[in-house]
Amino acid sequence: MRYKITLTAVSVFCCILLFSGLLSWKERFQPVSNAELEISASRALLLLEKSSHIFAQKGHCASCHHNTLTSMAAAKAVTKGIPIVDSFSRSRVGAMVATLKFIGNNNLMNTFVQAKFLTPYQLLGLYAEKYPAGFYTDLGVDYLLSQACADGSFQAEYQRPPLESGNLHLAAICIRAIQLYAPAAKKAKVEALVTKTRAYLEKATPEVQQENVFQLLGLHWCGADAAQKMKVAEKLVSMQNADGGWSQLPTMKSDAYATGQALYALSESRMIQTGNEVYQNGLRFLLKTQDNSGAWVVITRANPIQPFFNSEFPPYNENQFISATASNWAVLSILNALPDKNIVASNVADRSQK
Secondary structure, three states: OHHHHHHHHHHHHHHHHHHHHHHHHHHHOOOOOHHHHHHHHHHHHHHHHHHHHHHHHHHOOOOHHHHHHHHHHHHHHHHOOOOOOOOOHHHHHHHHHHHHHHHOOOOOHHHOOOOOOHHHHHHHHHHHOOOOOOHHHHHHHHHHHHHOOOOOOOOOOOOEOOOEOOHHHHHHHHHHHHHHHOOHHHHHHHHHHHHHHHHHHHHOOOOOHHHHHHHHHHHHHOOOOHHHHHHHHHHHHHOOOOOOOEEOOOOOOEEHHHHHHHHHHHHHOOOOOOOOHHHHHHHHHHHHHOOOOOOOOOOOOOOOOOOOOOOOOOOOOOOHHHHHHHHHHHHHHHHHOOOOHHHHHHHHHHHHOO
16 A cells, blocks of 8 residues: 555656646747847847948948948848838948949059958848949949959958958858849859859868858858758857857857857758747847847957947947947847748738638
8 A cells, every 4th residue: 555655656746747847848948929029129220220320421431230231130120020110221322332332343442441341241231222233233243253263262351350251251242242233244154153152162161150150151042952051050050059149259158249140040041940949049048138228239359440439339339330240140130030021911811811
């Protein structure tokens, strides 16, 4: 009799442990709600859009951190049905076109900062704004084609890491910008270069987070097969830290710059579902580290090449440029976790007909 009572007690205890474990598992893997993601992205976008205008006015140019990435984030928000009023879009487009006139023109480059990564980012930003191809975009494409090496790489500069660094980073954004704006007359040349760049990316064995991110994005844009992309994606996932975030370097802590990039690459390449535990843990890290203003603050590790000015982005000091970049990547990765508005509308219509 005592044996049966003991056995029953043990069984009940095990059931309680199992039930509590299931509750804990359900709570731990509960996806972040769309409402939380929409609020987070909207708060950040308000800051980014205003600051992008102030930067262009004070800096007299368009930057990757404040302007081009903000255009990409704002365009993504529209596809997700985020109710934003982007009154600074025209300002960003004007600044990007004005900047492209110099950085994408071989005859005028000495009048501006000589950095290869500027031209592809301007083109990516303009494409997000639906800017039509024309004389200046053609100049930009010709410049990028002239910078391509025989192996499909573009040989990056390393003046201001992390944004201005990385051969795979530069190769990926250059080839994407060329694809988006190359005129039909250059189709054969572009296709040949895409093949070379894809082979270059496939052979690379990067160790730094950003290089892995753009190896994956570059392979996706170059049309690599799923197996090749998955190898890179698995390596990128293995770099995720225990707190759910990613680090720019192994010696650094997790931050929004690295985490936003990693999540964006994994989702944009379709190598991971945004409901996956890996992605959800990354989203939780971003929501947890977003400050009260709506920004993600990151500490710079670049040596400045221009006098500091305040673009009115947190933390309002020399760390605001990298923080704006990080906030844009964070927003892009958050928006990728939301359904497209046409899918939402379709689901609503289907339910109304039932």
